[in-house]
Amino acid sequence: MKISVVGTGYVGLVSGVCFSELGNQVICVDKDQRKVDVLNKLQSPIYEPGLTELIEKNYREKRLEFTTDLSYGVKNSDIVIIAVGTPPLPNGEANLLYIEQVATEIATEMNDYKIIMTKSTVPVGTNHRIKEIVSNLTKFPFDVVSVPEFLREGSAVKDTLNPDRIVIGTESEAAMKILTDLHKPLTDNIIVTDIRSAEMIKYASNAFLATKISFINEIANICDKVGADVTKVAEGMGYDKRIGAAFLNAGIGYGGSCFPKDTNALVQIAGNANYDFKLLKSVIEVNQNQRFNIMEKLKASLTTLSGKTVAVWGLAFKPNTDDVRDAPAFEIISELVANGVKVKAFDPIAQENFRTQFNHPDIQWCESPLDAAKDSDAICLLTEWDVFKSINLFEVQNVMANPVLIDGRNVFSKEQISLTKFDYKSIGRPGIKNEKVLVKS
Incomplete structure (x- = not known):
């Protein structure tokens, strides 16, 4: 398939490189000329085990290219992936400025039917907003789909090529079939759902994992006071299939680009729907104090x-x-x-x-x-x-x-x-x- 990826951060770059590894033609687009220059020298602008080797391999085999020309990427692709950042606003909400800018630019450059696939983490309803923006600016047919990513930094290449599941949120039977074919080499565990549910799955997953981390850190703090060993407690808990051992490592709390941003955004999403997400607020507070x-x-x-x-x-x-x-x-x-x-x-x-x-x-x-x-x-x-x-x-x-x-x-x-x-x-x-x-x- 012919794919362009707009945004070469962790999500966009790893996704684009891995899709090229599967045999697709991939154009990675970024407005940062310096970053594109680094990539065209077959170097990775981020440290991620195994990524540089895949960049070099697929570039040399002419399945992967890097450019600042979004028009070129859109016009030469059947699937356009949005993977730009959604940094937090001061109130914790996701900033959708870059998403809306890219949707506008994609719409003005379309020359045929396109599937616009959002991999950026976006609040519920964002993909319908993308659809509205594009509809107002193009005469060409298109479908908007939500395919959230679940990769972990430090093992992003492995996670992308060996996913637990693929979630496809779509309203289009045609887009569903194309994206199922695109992802089938990765896994048979493909979940097809509506767009809003796909958007929520990403936030709910990260919030739950953050909750496990804060929970075990609270248990660790109690262990410090009563003389128990949290590593043994976590081991005993982890054998329970209903709980699982992952994310039960006590420490100084979570960080990074996803958990802090997404937990705060979900609190705001809930608040905008007139719901007070008390549990998640406590998770955030525990993590900060830890x-x-x-x-x-x-x-x-x-x-x-x-x-x-x-x-x-x-x-x-x-x-x-x-x-x-x-x-x-x-x-x-x-x-x-x-x-x-x-x-x-x-x-x-x-x-x-x-x-x-x-x-x-x-x-x-x-x-x-x-x-x-x-x-x-x-x-x-x-x-x-x-x-x-x-x-x-x-x-x-x-x-x-x-x-x-x-x-x-x-x-x-x-x-x-x-x-x-x-x-x-x-x-x-x-x-x-x-x-x-x-x-x-």
Whole structure:
């Protein structure tokens, strides 16, 4: 099939590249000339395992091209995918400015029947708004469909090529058949529904996963107080098929481009329909508060923060991505600096992205985890990168001013910690610590 993808962010770029991998002719369109130039050099503007290799392969095999010319993309495609951003407005609602702009541009460039497929996460009713915009600007036939994405940053290529399900929201039998054929190489688990339900499925899915994260973090906080181990609690819960083990890892809360944005947007969607989504409001509040749990543990170990040096391991909101959008590290480092702490920060991939958004004279940017730990009074581990999981803890403790480790992602086991001198605190595992170590004054 001939496909154009408008927007080369995580969703658009990964979707376009993976559709080309399936044998389709794909044109990826973006108004950012610099980004298109990078892609035409066969480089990826985002860090995503396996993506660069697929870009190079399908570009060389002439199934994939990149351009800023939206007219060219629309006119040479049967399916036009909208994958532009829907950033939050100050009140939490999704900003649909880019969606409406792209719908207008697509309509003015149409030259034949097109399927306009929305993969951007949009509030219920948005696709009907797209249909209205296009109808007013073109004489050519078209169908608007909603096909939400469910990829995870860090495993986006794998998720796209091996999806749990494909959701197709459409009012057109013809469009349904074409899109079913397009997605059949990926999975037989294709759910066809109305457009509004497809739009809601995306928000409901992300809100439910966010709820699981906040729930297990609340359980972890109780475990800290009563002496239980949240990892064992989560394991016991996860074997229940009605619950499942995924998203039951306690830590410092969710971040990234999806969960924070989509949970806030769903609260607004509900509010606009005169419904008070109390549960989801609590999920958001719990997640926000959880980020500062690590600060309380740090203060308990160091007594005072002013004048201390703290290493921060991990700046991305999760491992295997360079995305720092709504990463907990922003608020935690802000709080550290505000308390008079000198921060030594290290992230194996996301460091430059973080630095461009948060550069402060009290932050030292380090070249390795050991470099960050050297002469520090404590380490705060915020992202569970493999480089931290595999580190030699004896080597780390020997270069520190004080062996204090606040593990915000429960990376290290009781066995690993018991052999060290670390004053170790994690999330919901109060039994894993060494109480004999005293911090130097």
